[in-house]
Amino acid sequence: MHRIDDVNVLAECLSSSDFELNFSFPAARYARLFHAHAGDFILREGEEPAYLYYLHTGRVKLYLTLSNGKVSLIDFFEAPCFLGEMELIGVQRESRAIQALGDCRCLALPVRECRELLLHDALFLRKLCVYLGTKNNRNVASLSQNQAFPLANRLAAFLLFASPDGHYRERHTHAAEYLGVSYRHLLHTLSDFSRKGYIVKETRGYRLANRAALEEKARGIES
Amino acid sequence: MHRIDDVNVLAECLSSSDFELNFSFPAARYARLFHAHAGDFILREGEEPAYLYYLHTGRVKLYLTLSNGKVSLIDFFEAPCFLGEMELIGVQRESRAIQALGDCRCLALPVRECRELLLHDALFLRKLCVYLGTKNNRNVASLSQNQAFPLANRLAAFLLFASPDGHYRERHTHAAEYLGVSYRHLLHTLSDFSRKGYIVKETRGYRLANRAALEEKARGIES
DNA sequence: CCGCTTCTATGAGAAATCTCATATTCAGTT
DNA sequence: AACTGAATATGAGATTTCTCATAGAAGCGG
Numbered sequence: 129m130h131r132i133d134d135v136n137v138l139a140e141c142l143s144s145s146d147f148e149l150n151f152s153f154p155a156a157r158y159a160r161l162f163h164a165h166a167g168d169f170i171l172r173e174g175e176e177p178a179y180l181y182y183l184h185t186g187r188v189k190l191y192l193t194l195s196n197g198k199v200s201l202i203d204f205f206e207a208p209c210f211l212g213e214m215e216l217i218g219v220q221r222e223s224r225a226i227q228a229l230g231d232c233r234c235l236a237l238p239v240r241e242c243r244e245l246l247l248h249d250a251l252f253l254r255k256l257c258v259y260l261g262t263k264n265n266r267n268v269a270s271l272s273q274n275q276a277f278p279l280a281n282r283l284a285a286f287l288l289f290a291s292p293d294g295h296y297r298e299r300h301t302h303a304a305e306y307l308g309v310s311y312r313h314l315l316h317t318l319s320d321f322s323r324k325g326y327i328v329k330e331t332r333g334y335r336l337a338n339r340a341a342l343e344e345k346a347r348g349i350e351s
Numbered sequence: 352m353h354r355i356d357d358v359n360v361l362a363e364c365l366s367s368s369d370f371e372l373n374f375s376f377p378a379a380r381y382a383r384l385f386h387a388h389a390g391d392f393i394l395r396e397g398e399e400p401a402y403l404y405y406l407h408t409g410r411v412k413l414y415l416t417l418s419n420g421k422v423s424l425i426d427f428f429e430a431p432c433f434l435g436e437m438e439l440i441g442v443q444r445e446s447r448a449i450q451a452l453g454d455c456r457c458l459a460l461p462v463r464e465c466r467e468l469l470l471h472d473a474l475f476l477r478k479l480c481v482y483l484g485t486k487n488n489r490n491v492a493s494l495s496q497n498q499a500f501p502l503a504n505r506l507a508a509f510l511l512f513a514s515p516d517g518h519y520r521e522r523h524t525h526a527a528e529y530l531g532v533s534y535r536h537l538l539h540t541l542s543d544f545s546r547k548g549y550i551v552k553e554t555r556g557y558r559l560a561n562r563a564a565l566e567e568k569a570r571g572i573e574s
Numbered sequence: 575c576c577g578c579t580t581c582t583a584t585g586a587g588a589a590a591t592c593t594c595a596t597a598t599t600c601a602g603t604t
Numbered sequence: 605a606a607c608t609g610a611a612t613a614t615g616a617g618a619t620t621t622c623t624c625a626t627a628g629a630a631g632c633g634g
Contacts (some may be wrong), residue, residue, distance in 0.1 A: 300611070301611065312614090319614090
């Protein structure tokens with residue numbers, strides 16, 4: 129990830145986002161702009177971030193490495209959202225990494241300069257509470273779903289979620305991590321879906337061939 | 352759960368807790384006191400709470416009922432903590448219930464009167480952010496652990512966690528919910544631990560007989 | 575004391591999921 | 605063009621976990 133010092137690009141980003149609406153102090157005055165390429169790390173494991181980031185464009189994934197050695201993909205985040213907010217409020221112990229999935233633009237407030245301002249800004253804190261609460265809800269939902277439903281149901285929901293145009297193109301490796309199952313088992317279930325005609329393999333990915341059946345499978349998950 | 356109108360008891364509760372330190376306005380003026388017996392519901396599923404609760408004494412469990420019909424135990428909370436804060440900030444969609452595990456005392460602020468005060472109080476909001484962030488961390492940790500380790504490891508950790516005096520006395524039904532496995536499988540694994548001599552069955556519960564072995568099993572989980 | 579519900583307990587068999595081994599393809603590198 | 609590391613695939617067998625069936629024990633209101 130590298131910093132972009134072009135003042136015009138920064139101004140453009142600021143004006144094309146809700147960034148400033150999150151603060152009751154003139155945050156724009158402190159803002160920097162960063163650009164991350166696909167695969168770049170925005171937060172590295174065990175590193176104290178120097179900025180509070182606001183993802184302006186792009187998509188990232190958050191994961192942590194267990195003592196197991198296994199890497200567990202925790203969640204996807206899409207712009208707009210905060211990154212590094214847990215560290216700001218000082219509740220971060222685990223070593224987490226945030227990695228860009230595609231090109232990302234991040235507005236950033238330097239913690240050193242803004243920490244006190246942020247921690248006394250009721251508007252920002254309220255926005256942050258909502259954001260944290262929403263994240264919490266999602267986590268709780270997936271926590272209980274993972275335990276309550278076998279992969280077939282969760283995969284059906286994921287296929288529908290991740291295929292806006294009816295074409296599924298996620299990496300199997302990513303999907304397996306996200307769904308919390310082994311790569312092997314994901315492939316099993318995909319080929320099972322193929323056999324049943326729910327999906328059809330294409331040159332690159334799958335086409336959702338029987339949306340109704342997938343929705344039926346996914347039912348009971350949406351809560 | 353019923354309200355306690357004794358002003359002296361209320362005053363006593365206020366003075367014996369950090370309650371007032373969470374707010375920069377005179378919250379004590381608005382505070383009520385409630386008492387819940389074991390099994391009482393503090394929040395019912397699908398009900399909009401009229402109060403922001405601060406658990407003064409006691410222990411509660413939070414769970415939600417899936418469309419599945421299955422009930423999923425999400426978490427335990429111990430005093431002191433907030434309850435109903437998700438609803439206050441307006442990010443609550445799922446139907447959750449909070450049930451007292453033993454006798455509980457709750458300080459409570461009426462949402463109708465305090466909502467605006469609370470949502471503009473930077474001190475309270477900051478405390479709430481920390482609280483939500485901590486909750487989030489716990490959820491993420493258990494989310495990834497559940498996926499990464501079989502029950503034997505998690506159970507070992509749970510036994511050590513839930514047996515301060517070396518005697519385990521949790522309800523199997525509760526434990527099974529909490530660990531996210533079937534009752535049957537929990538019993539399997541317990542009897543396996545028995546056979547291996549890790550634990551010894553007593554009149555009521557189990558005694559941890561081989562703490563070292565349990566710690567070995569639990570290792571790799573503590574992150 | 576009776577009937578009801580919940581918890582505890584155990585067995586048998588099935589389903590879900592994992593590990594390991596092995597190939598192939600593909601993109602990037604040298 | 606050869607090499608390498610990741611992603612894709614597929615098979616076989618083991619492990620984990622679940623469902624169902626059954627039964628006794630404990631607690632509780634009538």
